[in-house]
Amino acid sequence: MDTVDAAGQQGAAEQPLHGRCLCGAVQFTLQPPLDFVSHCHCESCRRSHGAAFVTWTSVPFDRFAMPSDAPVRWYRSSSFIEWGFCERCGSSMLYRAVADGHPESPKRDRMYVTAASLQEPLGCAPKVHVSYEERVAWFEPGDALPKHRGKTDERLDR
Numbered sequence: 001m002d003t004v005d006a007a008g009q010q011g012a013a014e015q016p017l018h019g020r021c022l023c024g025a026v027q028f029t030l031q032p033p034l035d036f037v038s039h040c041h042c043e044s045c046r047r048s049h050g051a052a053f054v055t056w057t058s059v060p061f062d063r064f065a066m067p068s069d070a071p072v073r074w075y076r077s078s079s080f081i082e083w084g085f086c087e088r089c090g091s092s093m094l095y096r097a098v099a100d101g102h103p104e105s106p107k108r109d110r111m112y113v114t115a116a117s118l119q120e121p122l123g124c125a126p127k128v129h130v131s132y133e134e135r136v137a138w139f140e141p142g143d144a145l146p147k148h149r150g151k152t153d154e155r156l157d158r
């Protein structure tokens, strides 16, 4: 893979990040740089992962690698979104757009990956809370990161 030119040119060639599910049957790698890291509080993420929020990152498809026989199942929650999970242990790790949706939809050329599935340090910190209006009532993030409505730029914390 020779797609790390952007990082390489800055003299900071980045090592791949390794991800896996709970049982280890699904393994994949991401080649940084990551597009973003953010905490999503939307109801879909919460229900899919059984968690108060989900921390996501993404890379272009050509910097995501997973064996073609990895036991990943895809749940299609709408005509344009799929959620990827291990069919053996149920770990939810992946998210992708399979058709054009609305303006806030994920990008068609990206694989979205849960940061918590990755083994190594991310190399960049989460920068924002998104869909903060859908957050649970019983957890308040203690950080000073901006909190946005949906995936828009509208701030809810000022």
Ligand SMILES: [Zn+2]
Residues within 6 Å of the ligand: 021, 022, 023, 024, 025, 026, 086, 087, 088, 089, 090, 091
């Ligand atoms: Zn598994």
Ligand SMILES: [Zn+2]
Residues within 6 Å of the ligand: 040, 041, 042, 043, 044, 045, 046, 131
């Ligand atoms: Zn979400």
